[in-house]
Amino acid sequence: MLNKIIEQKKIELERLYMPENKMIERKSLYQALTHSDRKPALIAEIKKASPSKGIIRENFNHLEIAKDYKFAKVDAMSVLTDEKFFKGAIQYLIEVKEIVDVPVLRKDFIIDSRQIEQSVQIGADAILLIGEVLEPSQLYEFYQEAYEKGLECLVEVHSIDTLERILKQFSPKILGVNNRNLKTFETSLNQTQELAEYIPKDSILVSESGIHTPNDLNRVREYGAKAVLIGEAFMRLEKPSMGIRALYGEH
Numbered sequence: 001m002l003n004k005i006i007e008q009k010k011i012e013l014e015r016l017y018m019p020e021n022k023m024i025e026r027k028s029l030y031q032a033l034t035h036s037d038r039k040p041a042l043i044a045e046i047k048k049a050s051p052s053k054g055i056i057r058e059n060f061n062h063l064e065i066a067k068d069y070k071f072a073k074v075d076a077m078s079v080l081t082d083e084k085f086f087k088g089a090i091q092y093l094i095e096v097k098e099i100v101d102v103p104v105l106r107k108d109f110i111i112d113s114r115q116i117e118q119s120v121q122i123g124a125d126a127i128l129l130i131g132e133v134l135e136p137s138q139l140y141e142f143y144q145e146a147y148e149k150g151l152e153c154l155v156e157v158h159s160i161d162t163l164e165r166i167l168k169q170f171s172p173k174i175l176g177v178n179n180r181n182l183k184t185f186e187t188s189l190n191q192t193q194e195l196a197e198y199i200p201k202d203s204i205l206v207s208e209s210g211i212h213t214p215n216d217l218n219r220v221r222e223y224g225a226k227a228v229l230i231g232e233a234f235m236r237l238e239k240p241s242m243g244i245r246a247l248y249g250e251h
C-alpha cells in the first residue's frame with residue numbers, strides 16, 4: 001500500500017497545485033504541545049477516510065469539525081490533504097487555517113521538496129515527514145528546508161530500525177511513533193511502549209494512531225507520550241468535542 005501511495009504522489013507531482021502566496025501568521029506546533037494544559041497534549045485530526053477503514057465519516061464537513069475542535073480547545077489540528085487514499089484536500093487545510101488559532105499540521109506523504117514549498121503556500125504550520133518513506137539523509141534535508149521556510153516537522157517512525165537510522169543523522173524536535181503497522185494496518189500501543197525509551201529526552205514524543213479510549217490514553221501517557229494524534233475515534237462521533245471530553249475525563 002505504501003508503495004502505491006508513493007507512486008500516486010509521483011504522478012501528482014507532475015501537476016502540483018501551487019496557490020498564490022498569502023501573508024500567513026504561523027503558529028508553533030512545538031510550543032503548542034509543550035504548553036498544553038492537557039497531558040498528553042492533543043493533535044486532533046480531520047480525516048474523512050483511510051486506506052485501512054474506507055470512509056470513516058459519511059457526513060464530512062471539514063469546517064464544522066474544525067469549529068468543534070476549536071470549541072474543545074485542542075492544541076493543534078492535523079488535516080489530511082491526500083485526495084486519493086484519504087479523501088482529503090489541500091483546500092480543506094487552506095480553509096481550516098483561516099478559522100482556527102492553533103497550529104495546523106499537513107498530513108500527507110512528502111516525497112519532494114516542491115511539496116514543502118506548497119505546504120508553505122497553503123498555510124500549513126507543520127508537515128509530516130515519514131521515516132519509512134524517506135532515506136534519513138533526505139529526511140534531514142527536507143527537515144532543514146522546512147524549518148528554514150518557517151515550517152516545523154513531525155517526524156514519524158513505524159519501527160525501531162527506522163528510528164535508529166534517523167537518530168544517527170539527527171534528533172528531530174517532534175518525534176511521532178505511529179502505532180499502525182504499515183503492512184497489516186493493525187495498530188498496537190505496544191509500539192509506543194517499545195520505542196519510547198529510544199526517544200531523545202529533548203524531543204517531544206507523539207503517539208499516533210489507534211487511540212480510542214481513556215485507557216489507551218493512560219497507557220501511552222505512562223509510556224512517555226507527551227502528545228497524541230487522534231483521528232478515527234473522533235471522526236466517528238457526531239460531536240468530536242464530546243469524545244475529547246470523555247477521553248480526557250473532562251466535565
Ligand SMILES: O=C(O)c1ccccc1NCC(=O)[C@H](O)[C@H](O)COP(=O)(O)O
Binds near residue numbers: 052229
Ligand atoms: O489510517 C490509515 O489507514 C493509514 C494507512 C497507511 C498510512 C497511514 C495511515 N494513517 C495515517 C495516520 O497516521 C493516522 O491518520 C493518524 O495517526 C490518526 O490515526 P487514528 O487515530 O487511528 O485515525
